Amino acid sequence: MFHLDWLNDRFLIAMIAILHVIINHGLAVGFIPFVTWLEQKGVRNSSPNEITNPEWDKMAYKLMWTAFIITTTIGAMTGVGIWFSASLVSPASIGSLIRVFYWAWFTEWIVFVTEVVLILIYFLTWKNSNKSLDAKLRHIKFGWFLAIFSWITMALIVAILGFMMDPGNWKTDHSLLTGVFNPIYLPQLLFRTPTAMVVGGTYGLLMIFLFTKKDTEIRTKAVKLAGKWILAWTPLALIAAIIYYNVMPNAMKANLSTAVGTMDFAQYYDLLKYIIIGAISIVFIVASIAVFKPKLLKTYMVITSVVAIMSFLAIFERVREFIRKPYVIGNYMYSNLLREEDYPLYKKDGILKHATYASVTEITNENKIQAGKDVFMYTCSRCHTTNGVNAITYVFERMYGFGKPLNEDDMASYIPNMHEGRTYMPPFAGNKKELKALVAYIKHLQQTGETLEGAQTEGIVVNQKNNSDAVSKMVERLKEEQNKKLVTK
Amino acid sequence: MLLQINTPIPKDIPLELPLPEWLLVTLLVVSFLLHIIFINLMLGGSIITLWAQIKGLKNKEYDIFAHEISKTITVNKSMAVVLGVAPLLSINTLYTIYFYSANALTGFAWIMIIPLVTIAFLLTYLHKYTWEKLEQSKKVHIAIMGLAVVIFLFIPLIFLTNVNLMMFPEKWGTIKGFMSALVLPNVFPRYFEFLGACLAVTGIFIVWYNNRKNYPFEETYKTFTRYDVKKIGYSIAIIGLGLQILFGIIVLFTLPAKGIGYDVIAVMTAAGSLLVIVLWWAYKAITNEQQHIDQHFKKIVFTMLAFMVLYGGSRQMYRHNALHKHQDLVAANTAEFQRLSKEARENPVEVKEELELDASLGELATGGAIFKQKCGACHKKDEKLVGPPMLEMVSIYKGKVDDLKNWIKAPGKKRPDFPQMPGFKDQLSDEELSELTKYILSIK
Numbered sequence: 001m002f003h004l005d006w007l008n009d010r011f012l013i014a015m016i017a018i019l020h021v022i023i024n025h026g027l028a029v030g031f032i033p034f035v036t037w038l039e040q041k042g043v044r045n046s047s048p049n050e051i052t053n054p055e056w057d058k059m060a061y062k063l064m065w066t067a068f069i070i071t072t073t074i075g076a077m078t079g080v081g082i083w084f085s086a087s088l089v090s091p092a093s094i095g096s097l098i099r100v101f102y103w104a105w106f107t108e109w110i111v112f113v114t115e116v117v118l119i120l121i122y123f124l125t126w127k128n129s130n131k132s133l134d135a136k137l138r139h140i141k142f143g144w145f146l147a148i149f150s151w152i153t154m155a156l157i158v159a160i161l162g163f164m165m166d167p168g169n170w171k172t173d174h175s176l177l178t179g180v181f182n183p184i185y186l187p188q189l190l191f192r193t194p195t196a197m198v199v200g201g202t203y204g205l206l207m208i209f210l211f212t213k214k215d216t217e218i219r220t221k222a223v224k225l226a227g228k229w230i231l232a233w234t235p236l237a238l239i240a241a242i243i244y245y246n247v248m249p250n251a252m253k254a255n256l257s258t259a260v261g262t263m264d265f266a267q268y269y270d271l272l273k274y275i276i277i278g279a280i281s282i283v284f285i286v287a288s289i290a291v292f293k294p295k296l297l298k299t300y301m302v303i304t305s306v307v308a309i310m311s312f313l314a315i316f317e318r319v320r321e322f323i324r325k326p327y328v329i330g331n332y333m334y335s336n337l338l339r340e341e342d343y344p345l346y347k348k349d350g351i352l353k354h355a356t357y358a359s360v361t362e363i364t365n366e367n368k369i370q371a372g373k374d375v376f377m378y379t380c381s382r383c384h385t386t387n388g389v390n391a392i393t394y395v396f397e398r399m400y401g402f403g404k405p406l407n408e409d410d411m412a413s414y415i416p417n418m419h420e421g422r423t424y425m426p427p428f429a430g431n432k433k434e435l436k437a438l439v440a441y442i443k444h445l446q447q448t449g450e451t452l453e454g455a456q457t458e459g460i461v462v463n464q465k466n467n468s469d470a471v472s473k474m475v476e477r478l479k480e481e482q483n484k485k486l487v488t489k
Numbered sequence: 490m491l492l493q494i495n496t497p498i499p500k501d502i503p504l505e506l507p508l509p510e511w512l513l514v515t516l517l518v519v520s521f522l523l524h525i526i527f528i529n530l531m532l533g534g535s536i537i538t539l540w541a542q543i544k545g546l547k548n549k550e551y552d553i554f555a556h557e558i559s560k561t562i563t564v565n566k567s568m569a570v571v572l573g574v575a576p577l578l579s580i581n582t583l584y585t586i587y588f589y590s591a592n593a594l595t596g597f598a599w600i601m602i603i604p605l606v607t608i609a610f611l612l613t614y615l616h617k618y619t620w621e622k623l624e625q626s627k628k629v630h631i632a633i634m635g636l637a638v639v640i641f642l643f644i645p646l647i648f649l650t651n652v653n654l655m656m657f658p659e660k661w662g663t664i665k666g667f668m669s670a671l672v673l674p675n676v677f678p679r680y681f682e683f684l685g686a687c688l689a690v691t692g693i694f695i696v697w698y699n700n701r702k703n704y705p706f707e708e709t710y711k712t713f714t715r716y717d718v719k720k721i722g723y724s725i726a727i728i729g730l731g732l733q734i735l736f737g738i739i740v741l742f743t744l745p746a747k748g749i750g751y752d753v754i755a756v757m758t759a760a761g762s763l764l765v766i767v768l769w770w771a772y773k774a775i776t777n778e779q780q781h782i783d784q785h786f787k788k789i790v791f792t793m794l795a796f797m798v799l800y801g802g803s804r805q806m807y808r809h810n811a812l813h814k815h816q817d818l819v820a821a822n823t824a825e826f827q828r829l830s831k832e833a834r835e836n837p838v839e840v841k842e843e844l845e846l847d848a849s850l851g852e853l854a855t856g857g858a859i860f861k862q863k864c865g866a867c868h869k870k871d872e873k874l875v876g877p878p879m880l881e882m883v884s885i886y887k888g889k890v891d892d893l894k895n896w897i898k899a900p901g902k903k904r905p906d907f908p909q910m911p912g913f914k915d916q917l918s919d920e921e922l923s924e925l926t927k928y929i930l931s932i933k
Contacts (some may be wrong), residue, residue, distance in 0.1 A: 002593040016603070072567050080570065081603035083577065086598050091589035095502045098581050102507035109574045116571040122563055204690040345826075345833035354826060358501040399867075399875045399908070413866040414875075417911045456596025459665040460497070466819060468496035468659075475821045481568075 001379050002088040003254030004456030008389035009089040010382065014321065016085050018314050021079035022199075025192070025313060027067040027075065028150045030200020032119075034229055035064050038204075041225065043136060051133050057220055061126055062211045063204060068123045072116075088456075089382065093328040093338040101160050108156040115153055118146040151193070151302025158189050184247060191244040194236035195313075201230040201310045202283060205290060206302050222296045234284050241276065279312035325424040334426035336379050343429060350431040351378050357455075358463040364431045372441025373452065375434045385446050386452045391448045406446050411439040495662035496815070499586045501823045505692070506582065513583050518801045520575035525797075526690060527569035532641050534562045535613070537725060539634045540833065546627060550713045554721070556620055557709060558695070559634070562613050570606075580652075587655035587812065591670075594654060598647045598667035610641035636809025645683055649676050656748065656811045678739040685732025692726025692771075693789060695719070700783065716779050723775045726789075730768040737761050748811025753803055760799035767792050856928025859921055863913065870932060876910055879932050886930065893926050 003009060042056040086094040098105065122142045129139035205226040212219035286305040289297050328335045338346065345354070352358045352371065355378055360371040376384075376392070384392045396406050399414075412435055419427040428435065444450065464470065506513060538559045545552025551779035580588050592599045616633045623630035647667070654660065654670045664670050699706060699718045706715050734903035741757055770792075777784065846854045868882075886893040897917070900910040917925065 012600070069611075069614050072563075073607050073614065076567070076570050077603050077607040077610070080574070080577075081600075084592075084603055085599055087581070087589055087592050088600060091585075091593070092502065095581065095585045095589065096504055098578060099502060099504040099507055099585075102578070102582055105578050106575065109571075109578065112574065113571050116567050120567060125562070238590045322606075341834060342826075344837045345830040348833050349829075356497050356499075399529075410866040410874075413862055417863070417913070417916070419911075422909070422911070454596060455593045456599075457544040457666050460595065460662060461664045462495050462497040466498050466822065468498055468815070471498040471818045471822045474825060475818070478825070 002456050003377065003452060008383070008385050011389055013082065013085045013089055014318070016078050017047050017321075018079040020075065020082060021317055022310055022313055023070060023075040023078065024154070025196040026199040026203045026309075027071050029154050029193075030196035030198065031063075031067050031203060032143065032150050032200075033197070034204050034226075035060055035067065035148040036140060036147055036201045038063070038222070038225065039143060040140050042477075043133075043140070051136050054130075056222075057130065059208070059211050059218065061223060064123055064126065066207055072119070076116075090328060090337060093333055096234065096329060096333065097160065102332060104156060104160060108153065111149055111152050111156065113230070114395035115146065115149040118142060118149055122146050135469060136369060154192060155189055158192060159185055160308055187244040187247045189241070191237070191240040194233045195316075197233040198230055198237050199309050199313065201233065201287075202302075202305050205230070205286075206306050209299055209302050215295070223290045223294040223297060227287045227294070230283060231291060234280060234287065238280060253280070275315050276312060279308040282308040297489045318323050325420065326426040334429075336382050336426050336429065338379070338426070338429050344428070346429045347431060350434050351375060351429050353462070353465060355463055356466050357460040359461040361463060361465050363437050368437045368440045369444050371434065372437035372439070372444070375430055375438045376441055376452065379429050379438070381452065387449055392442055396442065397446075406443050408439045408443050411442060412436060415439070496592075496659040497661060498658075498815070498822045499590065500818050500826050502585055503823060503827055510583070513579055514805060517579035517583060518798075520572065520579060522797050522801055523684075524569060524572040524576050525574055527565050528645075529687045529690035530565040530694055531562055532645070532882050533687035533694075533725075533729070534558050534565060535634065535638045535641050536687070537691055537695070538562065539631065539638050540834075542627075542631050542634060550710060553710055554713070554718065557698075559606045559613075559617055559620075559916045561694075561698070562693045563610075563617055566610060566613065567748060584808075584812075587658070588651070590658070590661060591651045591655040594661060594664045595647070595650055595667040595670050596854075599651065602644060602647055603922045605640050606644060609637045609644075612637035612640070616844065622914055633745065642684075646671065646676070646680055649679055649683070653679070656808055657745070658815055674745055675740065675743055678736050678743055682733055682736035682740055685734075685736060688729025689726045689733055689767075690729070690793070692724070693728055694791065695722030695725065696786065697790075698722075698797055700786075715877040716782060719782055720775050720854070723771050727768065727771050727775070730764055730771065734761060734764050734768065736763070744807070745811075746805040748809075750806075750810050753807050753810065754804060756799055756803040760796050760803060763792050763799065767796070850928075853931055854925040855921075856926070859917070859925045860928055863916070867910070876907060877904070879929065883930055883932050890926050893929065894922050 038060040039052075039057065042052040042060060045056070046053040083094070122139070125139060125142075128134040205223065208219065208222045208226055212222060283305050286297070286301050289301065324330060326334055327340075328337065331340065333339050338351075350363075352361055352363075352374055355374065358374045358378075360367045360374060363371045376386075378391060384390055384395070386392060393406075396411060397404070400406060400410065415428045415435060415438070419425045428438075430438065492933040538555045541551045541555035541558065545555050612633055616630065616637065619630060619633070649783065650667065650670045650673075653673055653676050657673065660673060696719045698704065699715055699722065706718075710718070737757075738761070741754070741761075744753075767789050770789050774782050774785055846858050848854060850857045868877070868879050871878050871880050882893075886896075897912075899912045902909050913922075
């Protein structure tokens with residue numbers, strides 16, 4: 001298994017994904033309609049003998065230029081990056097989702113190809129389209145098409161995310177449509193749409209500041225427009241946020257406090273509320289200044305607004321990601337990538353027996369620590385490191401006192417019960433012997449400060465119970481048994 | 490341990506394929522073809538831009554040529570990325586465990602693709618938008634492209650290493666990081682074959698690009714004629730095709746025997762002979778009289794596409810041959826695991842825990858043993874461990890056994906500076922709970 005022992009595996013996906021959302025919502029979904037709107041305004045407000053106001057059009061073009069460069073590089077690559085990192089960190093869950101959602105993703109791909117073709121046309125033909133009014137109006141139309149396709153791209157991916165949080169009836173009938181129309185889908189989409197518009201407008205405001213000179217008429221006008229855009233969408237975003245919050249299943253809501261900041265402390269929960277309320281008020285105030293007193297608006301205010309809305313998005317995604325715990329796919333697969341329905345088997349046989357890669361299959365006193373390492377890799381390593389971020393030694397020391405030696409018996413009696421009190425933790429999957437091995441390994445980690453290397457550096461050790469020889473023999477045995485049955489019949 | 494068998498048989502994801510296998514394979518091959526054409530154009534275009542710009546230091550016309558080609562790179566790269574999603578999706582679905590295993594084994598290199606490609610893309614934009622600004626410092630400008638080309642040249646190696654590694658599960662156990670997977674046989678011959686393809690496809694693309702009626706050629710160049718530039722295109726294609734044929738033959742002879750069969754050889758040879766024909770036509774184009782340079786153009790494009798379909802098909806045949814036995818074992822192992830899991834689900838084993846009874850406690854022995862097992866991890870007699878000390882509990886619940894029982898079954902949260910206690914509703918029977926509470930309330 002791939003494993004980053006310092007940074008934490010989960011963190012890798014989170015980092016890439018949050019960057020992607022900040023770019024996608026801000027510079028595509030919410031930004032394209034804003035720029036197109038600006039371009040349209042330029043044509044409307046131009047003098048009769050001009051196609052558009054050239055200075056205004058140039059400003060809109062610069063905004064689009066920035067968005068184009070960023071979305072087609074960092075934006076596109078972080079999108080692919082979510083896949084890449086998920087295939088490393090969480091292969092079983094992304095693999096399952098792809099099988100169920102193949103068509104959704106395939107449709108997404110077609111929309112996505114269209115979106116890229118449209119953005120290329122929209123951006124690359126901008127300058128040429130200024131030659132005639134017809135061409136300009138057609139160009140603006142392409143802008144709106146592009147805006148629609150950006151939105152559809154988001155709408156589809158939200159279906160997939162919504163499904164991961166609450167599979168609705170999917171678990172019983174495994175079909176695509178039930179996944180798409182899961183109960184969280186529409187509220188989430190309703191929330192993301194106006195939020196993206198607010199973010200897009202806020203980025204736009206910042207860029208207007210960068211690309212226009214102080215105390216010019218064009219800046220005042222553009223700032224006013226951006227302010228109006230933000231003010232129009234903010235109340236919708238707020239209402240949608242409230243609706244969204246209310247439909248989240250109760251079990252998930254109960255977890256909200258643990259989601260924010262990983263510890264189940266009420267103050268983190270408050271922090272979330274304050275950040276959301278704070279960010280929305282900052283954006284609202286800055287937008288109001290922009291509309292009513294555009295000359296008073298300073299660069300630092302705009303930057304504050306951008307930072308506020310970015311942290312709002314980041315914290316929102318973090319909460320969304322974490323409230324689905326202890327599952328990675330609701331009621332189907334735990335965040336350790338083990339399927340809920342296989343738990344009875346693991347409890348009976350232990351997890352190592354069925355693991356593809358393991359150096360130990362029969363635990364003895366001598367190989368206990370080595371076995372514990374394998375158990376840790378299979379049941380803990382998706383979220384915990386040995387000594388890095390969210391380290392296993394740290395979480396236990398936080399319970400039992402920092403600096404004190406950990407007690408194996410205490411940990412062994414705690415682990416099987418932990419999911420009852422810490423609802424975000426999946427139940428421990430292994431059997432008694434594996435539990436003993438695991439706590440011995442954790443103790444060993446505390447004593448030695450050893451690290452755990454993933455397959456990308458250490459390679460793998462094939463479990464001798466799951467190699468080609470063992471499986472071939474099993475296949476032959478099954479065939480023989482079948483033949484015997486036929487003969488006796 | 491020398492004879493340890495090192496071929497793992499992982500378990501597949503126990504969900505049906507979303508559509509029939511043949512259809513997925515078709516989607517994979519076709520969508521990959523589209524993706525790779527744009528990758529060829531992106532990489533080939535970058536290499537040619539770099540070459541032409543260096544040549545342009547002496548001959549200004551080549552600088553203009555470089556500028557014109559560089560404008561296509563950023564468009565082709567956007568198409569290449571977005572068209573790559575469908576084959577990625579299909580290979581994830583079809584070869585789930587093989588692809589993911591290869592990814593994990595080369596993890597760092599695999600994830601480095603993301604930042605590296607992002608940087609290379611930003612460099613191509615920087616290069617494109619500083620053409621005029623850096624007119625005076627050409628070397629810096631060329632260096633920007635040079636860096637982008639170096640990155641672009643490295644990325645295909647990571648991909649090739651991955652798709653190569655996924656075909657050889659028997660090697661997985663020996664791989665320690667990207668470098669050791671890189672040196673598996675067949676990666677480098679395929680890589681150079683691919684570079685040849687990049688040049689060949691881009692060469693033909695240059696011919697097409699400069700042949701378009703609405704392309705303002707005469708306004709762009711000063712001394713070059715359309716013929717001159719098309720000739721450059723064909724010449725590049727000839728070099729590319731030559732590389733492709735040469736390394737194609739090496740690929741054929743160095744293919745690990747595992748997936749090879751007469752069918753694979755036949756299709757690959759057929760594909761190769763198409764390339765030879767294309768090479769002949771391209772050679773004709775530059776040696777013929779000027780007005781006949783376009784004579785074979787359509788045939789060349791069509792034959793190259795046919796080559797790609799055949800070659801892509803042969804790679805898929807090879808992959809199938811190489812993996813199908815292993816896939817059968819994986820399917821059997823998955824089915825068996827599913828069966829065992831179902832069996833265990835239907836007959837859950839009650840793990841009866843052996844209680845360590847302490848005889849000296851007399852009638853409290855059972856409760857004491859339960860306490861040690863379930864509660865002792867967090868509660869000590871007279872000091873705070875994770876939860877509060879037991880003596881405090883005794884003083885609160887003295888005479889209120891039922892309240893204590895209810896709390897243990899489903900605890901609330903009263904103390905802000907203590908973590909939430911787990912509930913024991915499902916883990917203790919009523920009988921055990923009575924024994925336990927009897928013991929707790931006796932603690933002095």
